[in-house]
Amino acid sequence: MHVAPAAFQTPPADHDNEQTPHRPLCCLPPDCPESSLRQRYHRLPFLPLPPMTIDIFTTPQCGFCKQIKALLKEHGLAYTEHDVTATDEVLKEMQTLTNGAMSVPVVVVDKGKSGQGIAVGFDDAKKLLRLGQSAGARPEKRRALANLTCPKCGHKQQASIPMTSCVPFYLCDGCKQTIQAAGDDCCVFCSYADRPCPLKSKGGACEGGVCTLRSPHTQ
Numbered sequence: 155m156h157v158a159p160a161a162f163q164t165p166p167a168d169h170d171n172e173q174t175p176h177r178p179l180c181c182l183p184p185d186c187p188e189s190s191l192r193q194r195y196h197r198l199p200f201l202p203l204p205p206m207t208i209d210i211f212t213t214p215q216c217g218f219c220k221q222i223k224a225l226l227k228e229h230g231l232a233y234t235e236h237d238v239t240a241t242d243e244v245l246k247e248m249q250t251l252t253n254g255a256m257s258v259p260v261v262v263v264d265k266g267k268s269g270q271g272i273a274v275g276f277d278d279a280k281k282l283l284r285l286g287q288s289a290g291a292r293p294e295k296r297r298a299l300a301n302l303t304c305p306k307c308g309h310k311q312q313a314s315i316p317m318t319s320c321v322p323f324y325l326c327d328g329c330k331q332t333i334q335a336a337g338d339d340c341c342v343f344c345s346y347a348d349r350p351c352p353l354k355s356k357g358g359a360c361e362g363g364v365c366t367l368r369s370p371h372t373q
Contacts, residue, residue: 208226209235209236209261209265212235212236213340214239215320216258216319216322216341218275218320222276222280222283222285225280225285226285231283236248245323245332256323256325257275257316257319257321257322259274260273261282275316275319276318298314298315300312300349301347301349302324303346305345306331306333309327315347315351321335321343322335322340323335
């Protein structure tokens, strides 16, 4: 899911090449016709939008998080990173912004502003930030299903494994506790699922607790 932020809106084209200085509307003579007011308004110089802010919610082990950060650095875009495993407050802030998402990366453009844009997952983050060329519409892939076993109460529940994000937390339907991935695992499916993460069988790995992928387009 993503919503285009105001910072990406295209400024209106200026088709008037008149070189005479522009005057604010408030300084026009009172007898100036309304049509002339409109013409002068369209000749006013376009004011550039303020620089956008970029916030990223990540975990140290998430390979998708590392990829989106690398793309931002490649394009010279500054960002503020928030580790959702650091404190409960950071995780709660991410869930509030995304209506309960527990997967990363989450990218927020112009956080708290009227044009705020939010993307969950690597592919949607790229679209929101307009980084790289789109490969066009791709056929939707069926998500792999797995059964998670809660390490606290033993409850088993089925969940789908996302293909463009890592899931460091999940909410157990049995004990109602938020369960975090064990140790240095990148996601709860690596820790508690009854089947391996499909990313590993497609060139991914969790060597040393860090998820790595062959390319940014790995699904």
